[in-house]
Amino acid sequence: MSSKLRGKGVIAGIAIAKALILEQDLEKYIALYTPGNAEAEIGKVKKAIGEVADILAENVKTLTDKNMSEQAGIMEAHRVMVQDPMFEDNAVAKAGELKSAPRAVLAASEESAAMFENMEDSYFRERAVDIRDVGKRVVRQILGLKGPDIGEEPVILCGHEIEPSVIANIPTEQIAGVLLGQGSTTCHAVIIAKARAIPTVVGLGDKLKEIKSGASLVINGETGEVYVAPTEQQLIAFNEQIKEQNRLKAHYAELTSLPAETTDGHKVMLVANISTHLDVEAAVSGFGAEGVGLFRSEFLFMGRSEAPDEEMQFQAYKEAVEKCKGQLCVIRTMDIGGDKPLPYLNIPKEDNPFLGWRALRICLARRDIFMPQVKAILRAGVYGKAAMMLPMVIRLSEVDKVKQIIEEAKVLLTQENKPYSNSVQLGIMVETPAAAVMSPIFAKHVDFFSIGTNDLIQYTLAVDRVNSNVSYLYDPFNPGVLALIKRTIDSANKNKIWAGMCGEMASDPCAAVLLMAMGITELSMSAPSIPRVKELIRKVSMVEAKKALDKVMSMEHAADIKEYLHEKFNDKK
Ligand code: PEP
Ligand code: MG
Numbered sequence: 001m002s003s004k005l006r007g008k009g010v011i012a013g014i015a016i017a018k019a020l021i022l023e024q025d026l027e028k029y030i031a032l033y034t035p036g037n038a039e040a041e042i043g044k045v046k047k048a049i050g051e052v053a054d055i056l057a058e059n060v061k062t063l064t065d066k067n068m069s070e071q072a073g074i075m076e077a078h079r080v081m082v083q084d085p086m087f088e089d090n091a092v093a094k095a096g097e098l099k100s101a102p103r104a105v106l107a108a109s110e111e112s113a114a115m116f117e118n119m120e121d122s123y124f125r126e127r128a129v130d131i132r133d134v135g136k137r138v139v140r141q142i143l144g145l146k147g148p149d150i151g152e153e154p155v156i157l158c159g160h161e162i163e164p165s166v167i168a169n170i171p172t173e174q175i176a177g178v179l180l181g182q183g184s185t186t187c188h189a190v191i192i193a194k195a196r197a198i199p200t201v202v203g204l205g206d207k208l209k210e211i212k213s214g215a216s217l218v219i220n221g222e223t224g225e226v227y228v229a230p231t232e233q234q235l236i237a238f239n240e241q242i243k244e245q246n247r248l249k250a251h252y253a254e255l256t257s258l259p260a261e262t263t264d265g266h267k268v269m270l271v272a273n274i275s276t277h278l279d280v281e282a283a284v285s286g287f288g289a290e291g292v293g294l295f296r297s298e299f300l301f302m303g304r305s306e307a308p309d310e311e312m313q314f315q316a317y318k319e320a321v322e323k324c325k326g327q328l329c330v331i332r333t334m335d336i337g338g339d340k341p342l343p344y345l346n347i348p349k350e351d352n353p354f355l356g357w358r359a360l361r362i363c364l365a366r367r368d369i370f371m372p373q374v375k376a377i378l379r380a381g382v383y384g385k386a387a388m389m390l391p392m393v394i395r396l397s398e399v400d401k402v403k404q405i406i407e408e409a410k411v412l413l414t415q416e417n418k419p420y421s422n423s424v425q426l427g428i429m430v431e432t433p434a435a436a437v438m439s440p441i442f443a444k445h446v447d448f449f450s451i452g453t454n455d456l457i458q459y460t461l462a463v464d465r466v467n468s469n470v471s472y473l474y475d476p477f478n479p480g481v482l483a484l485i486k487r488t489i490d491s492a493n494k495n496k497i498w499a500g501m502c503g504e505m506a507s508d509p510c511a512a513v514l515l516m517a518m519g520i521t522e523l524s525m526s527a528p529s530i531p532r533v534k535e536l537i538r539k540v541s542m543v544e545a546k547k548a549l550d551k552v553m554s555m556e557h558a559a560d561i562k563e564y565l566h567e568k569f570n571d572k573k
Pocket of ligand 2: 431
């Protein structure tokens with residue numbers, strides 16, 4: 001009978017295929033295993049560890065040759081784990097005690113995994129999955145078991161957790177989708193699926209047990225819906241959606257290398273919003289991002305028990321800058337507070353956190369947090385084109401203070417003999433009404449503006465961005481918001497600095513046309529939105545966009561503006 005489950009959609013797209021449950025019941029095979037004497041079992045542990053290390057080294061080579069550097073990195077980490085002398089010594093000792101090579105390896109990997117699981121940092125906690133994965137691999141080697149048996153047809157991989165080595169070794173064409181019981185969006189299985197744009201739903205929990213291997217499934221990676229044994233009618237409807245999805249995919253792929261250029265030759269830069277340096281590669285090569293317009297660096301500070309040090313930040317920024325391949329990478333300084341709390345900062349409880357101690361306000365008060373970040377960004381600038389962007393600016397003295405801190409950072413870096421760049425641009429987010437109104441002043445003191453509509457709308461309209469009771473009022477096309485945006489772009493152009501937008505509004509194709517007509521230089525958005533925006537820009541002319549802008553700026557109601565833009569541009573998509 002057909003049933004519907006719901007998880008959390010993390011990678012958009014519809015997939016229809018049979019389920020392949022990946023949890024291999026190792027216990028069943030271990031129960032059938034006949035161990036030899038202690039010496040023989042120790043020998044088997046050592047041999048299997050060596051063989052797995054060789055296989056992983058081979059995997060790393062193949063993945064690197066295929067340019068799948070993220071997966072290669074994960075497999076290399078597994079190779080290091082399996083060759084860790086502590087793991088081998090522990091497994092060997094246990095083989096002596098337990099007189100069973102597979103049980104010894106499982107016990108040793110379980111001990112290491114438990115150690116990681118008790119760590120406060122969620123990154124390290126999630127590495128417990130990798131350690132168990134490595135342990136099971138060695139056990140399968142001892143037992144002579146093969147990996148999952150995938151037939152000709154693509155499948156939806158299902159498991160509470162899917163071992164990174166398993167997913168990394170299945171060719172993309174054979175994976176229609178991924179379905180996980182656990183809810184993390186930063187586990188390696190999700191990271192790999194994201195890099196390959198495979199529709200993924202997580203957080204099914206125990207409901208996953210309702211799915212048996214071979215069951216027909218439909219998953220929607222956007223809504224998180226999962227249909228088990230879908231009806232004929234549902235299948236027909238979803239197949240139609242897949243056809244459209246494939247048509248769009250092929251069409252968007254053709255757009256990847258083309259510029260976002262109007263029919264009369266006006267170009268706009270389309271760049272990506274990212275949360276980690278790991279997102280850059282897919283954004284640039286998969287979706288044609290021409291660099292990064294917003295690196296939300298606060299994600300490096302979250303899920304940890306203390307702030308990341310200068311070195312760790314430097315490595316992350318350097319990698320992001322390098323992967324932009326000569327295009328600009330805009331790193332926003334930590335934007336904690338509001339809806340992004342950070343326990344170790346001990347921010348006292350605030351009645352209005354969005355109006356409280358957040359972002360630059362924290363940085364200017366906590367030099368111990370801010371100075372390492374400034375130094376790390378200046379150092380990363382040596383490896384490409386980098387920019388530093390300040391969030392939540394409301395007065396000029398904040399920019400002046402940051403400039404002073406940048407100078408101090410350079411003195412420190414010189415003393416420490418660390419190379420840094422003198423050409424890192426300094427810009428501000430225009431996300432408060434004060435910054436937008438004062439944009440003619442700010443424009444004389446910074447290299448660029450990036451309009452953060454997510455906050456600008458909430459502060460201009462007095463509408464909490466996360467309060468669903470008032471979400472009907474949250475509107476980028478409110479004429480008050482549009483006036484502030486236009487003022488900001490005008491100020492930038494008059495003062496010969498560039499203006500971009502990194503708020504969600506930039507990913508709406510109709511809004512993008514309007515912003516282009518206002519004279520915006522760059523639009524930054526989540527990478528999968530880039531092709532949709534590019535497509536419309538390539539179909540309009542600057543002349544008609546400017547006409548539409550004139551009309552919009554004379555209109556009095558957001559609803560009329562949206563209807564007008566929709567009618568004028570939507571059928572062009
Ligand atoms: C914004 O406010 O528009 C923005 C891009 O920043 P965030 O959503 O991270 O607050
Ligand atoms: Mg913001």
